[in-house]
Amino acid sequence: MFVPKIHAQEDRSPERDLLLQNPAKEIPPLKRDTPPIVPLGTDFQNSVLLLNNRFRVDSDVDEVTMVFFRDRGSAPVVLVRPDGSKIFIENDEEDPNVQWYETQTYDMISIKKPMPGPWQAVGQVLEGSKVMVIADIVLDAQPIPRNIYSGEIIKQTAVLKNNGKQVDFSPFRDVVSLTIDFVSNNNPNFENFGLGTRTIARFQDNGEGLDEIAGDGVFTGQFNLSIPSGEWRPTFGIRTPLYNREQINETVILHPNPIFINVKVDETNEAEHVIMIDTDSKHIKLDSLLLDGKVTHPNGDTDNVTMTETNDLVKVIKVKNTGFGIYRIKLTAFATTADGREVIINVPEHTFVTIAPPEPEPIPTLELEVNDTSKEPAQPISMTLPIDMWTATDTVSFIIAINLFIFVFGGIGIFLVLNKRKYPNDHIILRCKLACFTLLDKLKNLRKSKLKSDAVE
Structure with missing residues (x-):
């Protein structure tokens, strides 16, 4: 039985975050309050083999984080302390020393100040499973080249290590999320100044994409470098449900795409369009360039392009x-x-447009009127030309009339609004209404007087 001594996980500090934003300062190594994990025995494998679902915790352990893999869909495990008391998943909310994360296939449990002695996990733990004691987990990846290019496809492999030993238990790949982020160095001389962080790759061990074999412990990441060029600092992110860890690599320079396309367009509609592909000679050797792709025509037809010379x-x-x-x-x-x-580089899609020439203007036609000479004398030949009834002068006059209409009636409207605001109880509109009412009353009285006089007569 191997007995690990595990101490609390280190966290990323705010001071370290500030240093990441200033590339001129050296980034200090992560600090520990206590010594790193101390293995007991000669073949310590960063995990404790389950013997009848039992394992032992040493008296010097300050904090332990464990992962129990179980049958899919089974209930979370129950931990039994050395004194017989039990820890259920519900203790996560009641006990501040217990953090518990569970899924369909595993339980991840972190316990501070665990009771020393033999522990037992009760549940449908997978046969041959291990108590994965997470101590100092890192992603051991290939170095990223100093000079990389926008559009470049980079395959990078890495292995997950726990306290210096490779994690070879395949179900553990479902516990961690592995990413590469590019953090801008905020160099004002580059295009990526002030752009913050961009996630460019996720490592997978599922046998898909560029990953060769699923579950072999080798994680593969395919970079997506469709981001602005400039100075970037690669950051490897290792995320678990209970804590996150970051690894900072050396600065890399992402250069603009080094493949150039120029097109000589045929405007005669009788020859061919000529596409010329060149490279940035400071970065790419022209005599090594091979090409593969396609050209899509306006009607949807495609031509495959392959150049191997x-x-x-x-x-x-x-x-x-x-x-x-x-x-x-x-x-x-x-x-x-x-x-x-x-290198393999995806060249950004290049487009060009051909436009049909304008149609020639119609030529005036001569209309010959020939009459029947047997009935009427011959008439002189007449020329009929098309006449445009609407001239440019008519257009100008129409525009002036519209503007004058808007000016006059708009001015009247503005005057009435301002007058009403200035004299709310004696504005012009009110006066007009009173005048209309007075006129109507006079007309009514005049009509009544006329009717009376007619009646008297």
Whole structure:
């Protein structure tokens, strides 16, 4: 039986976060309040083998974080202390010394100041399972090249280590989330100044994508470098349900895409469009460039493009002129960098547009009127030309009339509004209403007087 001494996990401090934003300062190593994990025995494997679901906790342990793998969908395990008392998942809310995270397949439990002695896990723990004692977990990954390129496809492999030993228990891959973030160095001389953090890759051990074998303990990440160029500091993130850990790598420089596309458009509709592909000679060797991709025509047809001839000449692709519209070029480049590194680079889609020439203006036609000479004398030949009844002068006059209408009636409206605000009890509109009412009363009285006089007569 191997007995690990485990101490509290270190946390990332605010001071360390501030240092990450200032690349001029050296980033100090993570500090520990207590010595690192001390293995007892010669073949310590960063885990305790379950013997009838029993394991032992040493008296010097300050905090232990364990993972129990169990049958899918089974109930969470129950921990039995050396004195016979039990710890249920409900204790997570009652006991501040217990943190518990459970899923369909595992329980992750962190206990501060655990009782020394033999413990037991009661539950449907997987046969051959281990109590994964998480001590000092890191991601041991290949170094990222100093110079990388926008659009580059990078495959990077890594292994997960716990206290220096590789974790080879495949179910553990479901416990951790492994990512690579690029943190901007905030260098004002680069395009990524002030852009913060970008997640560019997630490591997987599922046999999908670029990962070769599922569950072999080798995690694979495929970079997505479609981010602005500049100085970036790679940060490996290791996240578990109960704590997070970060590893800071050396600064890398992400250069703009080094593959250039220029197009000579055929405007005669009789020849071919010429596409020329060149490289940034400071970064990519032109004589190593290979190309694969396609050209999409305006009508939706596609031409596959493959160029495997290696020479130091600019690559030329001729595209048949099939009509007017948008042509799209999408290429993947395979090349060698100036420092001898083999790279695969996705070239940003390049488009160009061909426009149909304008139709010629209609030519005035001569209309000959020939009459029947047997009935009427011949009439002279007349020329009829199309006449545009609406002239430019009419357009100007129409615009002036509209503006004058808006000016006059708009001015009247503004005057009435201002007058009403200034004289709320004696404004012009009120006066007009009173005048109308007075006029109506006079007309009514006049009509009554007329009717009376007619009646008297």
